[in-house]
Amino acid sequence: MIKVEGLTKRYARNVAVNNISFEVEKGQIVGFLGPNGAGKTTTMRVLTCFLPPTDGRAEVAGFDVIEKPMEVKRRIGYLPETPPVYPEMEVVEYVEFVGRLKGVPKNELTRRVDEVCDRCNVGDVKTRLIGKLSKGYRQRVGLASAIIHNPDVLILDEPTAGLDPEQRKETLGLIKELAGEHTIILSTHILPEVEQTCEKVIIISRGKLVATDTMANLNSRLRGAELVSVEVEGRSGSLNRDSVQQRLEQIPGVSKVTYREARQDRLLFHVESMQGKTVRPDIARCIVQADWNLIELHTAGLSLEEIFLQLTSSDKPTGGAQ
Amino acid sequence: MTNIWIICRKELKGYFASPIAYGLMAFFALIFGYFFYAAVAIFVLRSTDPMMMQRGMPMDVNEWVVRPVMMNVSVIGLFIIPMITMRLFAEEKKTGTIELLATSPVEDIEIIVGKWLAAVLLYGSILLLSSVNLAVLFLYGSPEWKPIFVAYLGLLLQGACLLAIGTFISNCTKNQIIAGAGTFAICLLLWVLSWVSAYETSTMGKVIAYLSVTDHFENFSKGVIDTRDVVYYASLTFFGLFLTSRSMESLRWRA
The missing domain is CATH 3.30.70.3190 (Alpha-Beta Plaits)
Known part of the structure; x- marks a missing residue:
């Protein structure tokens, strides 16, 4: 579903992402791990056609992000770290707006809006102004609008950042529920979340790929010792x-x-x-x-925490990494 | 096309959901009301002046009231326009909502034109407020409506091109204040350029004077549609929108 080959993104002075390659299969839920500033957001922005890569290729659902950005955008639901909501809009209004923007047919729009609002548990605040909602609700409104057009791929940048433990649990549960229909990439630096939700992990550090493996393999590989x-x-x-x-x-x-x-x-x-x-x-x-x-x-x-530190604190990839 | 309309509608809602639209309308109504009152007062004073009475020709309302007032409006516009455009992109860049637009299946140019169109519609509706005052003229006198219509057209064209420039400047920064101040500076510059023609008669002076936005409005205020002026406004509008699309693209490459 997602194919990244030799992806590099250079900003003026520094290299944010350096020669990363990975693949994600349809229906998988993948954790994208790395310390702050590792290049997670940059990689996601390339996948969502927000930024063009400096080098390398990225494909989503078989469409190249540079050659066919419109096709890619149609198939992606993206929730950036701060949900891109307009505070002066009502929840329904906002989700509708995003639906229109993503090309949801007019006759389905109302039904879809109701569906995703219920799904993401924002049905009770539908007519409230987004600016008056708490962070947790805003996050869910962002999630609702990200799945409004039923995208093949869902890209979530730190979906649990800034939430309290209760909200975090809820959001993760929701994401897990969504996994069946969508291919999900989920970035975070909170490890237990990955352990709970993801089938596969991609670990990057300082722009470089450190490890990509299934959760089970990673566990046994590093915990066997x-x-x-x-x-x-x-x-x-x-x-x-x-x-x-x-x-x-x-x-x-x-x-x-x-x-x-x-x-x-x-x-x-x-x-x-x-x-x-x-x-x-x-x-x-x-x-x-x-x-x-x-x-x-x-x-x-070895807790996952330590594995993570071990992998990311040294530059050279540790055993078995690609 | 539908995408342009979706964006435009959202922007208009944004203007009217916040105090911006109402504040600007009140500001404009106040200033316009003052200018209108002054023009009518002068008109009444002059028309009862024995010197004027001797000319044997009644004074023309269009020439004495409508024209100076419309010229004034074209200058008031310079102050209103930065306040309309400053938030267009700067706000979205600051709050990160630009990421939503940029990752939706919408072309850059559709976003730009949608936002610009909303600004033009807001500006147009602000201008329309002045028609209340002008209606009074029709109640007590008999001005010609065609020159008034042309003057409005001119104001809208002038507004459209300055709004396009404001849209561009708003796209260059995250800071609304900078966007507003920058747009205001450019608007002011484009206005005072015409002053050059007062002392400079060389070709250079003429070229500079040609670039002045308010000079091109003069014909409209008289009720004359000159293709040169229309072409000037239209090309400046396209230029502004073109720059915006370039700036938007560079945003992605530089990030």
Whole structure:
């Protein structure tokens, strides 16, 4: 449904998006992840024909964004970060206006407006001025107008930004509901949201593609490895940090040992295992054999948060990324 | 075509949903009323003047009231026009709603013409307010309606071209104040250009004087439609709209 090849967007001085390629299949719901300023919005603006790419190609529903912008625009529903609403308009008036603009036939317009307003739970504020609505309602009005022409592709730029937890849950639920009929790209920097809603994740950082994978793969790939937190104490006097680290590194199945901090006489290490290996019993045995006190041993686990940080904090793509 | 109308209607609603339209109308009615009163007062004073009575010819209402008042309106227009156009694009750029228009299946030129057309319609309806005062003339005298009609046409043409320029300037900035001030400066400049002809008689002086918007209105105020003036206004309008479409395109490339 969406095909991006070698997309690059350069502004006067800086490169916002650098040689990104990805594909999204029909009906998929894709999370577009990255820290602030990573190039998410720019990529979305290229896809919606708001900005032309400096280099590379982007296709939506088989139409090139440069050669056939009208066809692309007809098939896309776009909700920018701040919903593009006119405060002096009533909700119905606004949704109708967008419907007309997107070319919804006249005889269907009223029915469609009612439909999307109900769908997005703004039926109760239909005749209110948008300027008087709360942020959550405005967001939903924006969403309602984005789906008014029943687009093939729905592009949502940070749809949950600035919402309270309740509204956030509602909005995500709504987006999930929409996934069946539309192909959805959803940008965010809030990870649990992606975990909850998306089937596939595209991670970018500083304009570069860091990883694209299905949620399940990404999880197993990065969580297959175990992260164990170990706290050790010497039986008599303080411990030598290096000798403990060496000892831990020698355990079969351990890929990386990092020293975290010292708590009085105790030392805290993080031990990462290799893919699919369980190292906790070995660590315990090793420490006991060395005649040290094992104070604490537990799995820290890589949260998506950490995966994300790991992927985006270094420039080079980590294992398996395209 | 339908797209132009959709945009135009939305803009008009925007004008009338906010105090802008009413404020401008009140402003215009006040100033026009004052000028109209002054012109009629002078007319009444002069017409009872024995010197004038001796000429044996009654004074012409068209020449003594309508014409000077219409000339005044063409200058009042210079003040109203920036206030009409300043929000057209600047506001949409500031609030981000321009993204909605630019990502909808609508051509740039349809957006521009729609917005400009709404501005022209608003300006036209503001001008129409003055017809209330002029109707009084018909009640107590017998002015000719054709020159009045031509004068209105001239005002509308002049307004259309300045509104096109204002639309362009509004497209260049996010800041409404800058858009308004810039448009006002250009309007003022295009008005005072005619003063050059007072002391400069060279070809250069003539060229500069030709560019003045108010000079071209003079014929209209007399009830004369000169093709030269129509061509001037029409070409300036096209120029303004053309610049707007270029600016809109550059917006996308520069972003």
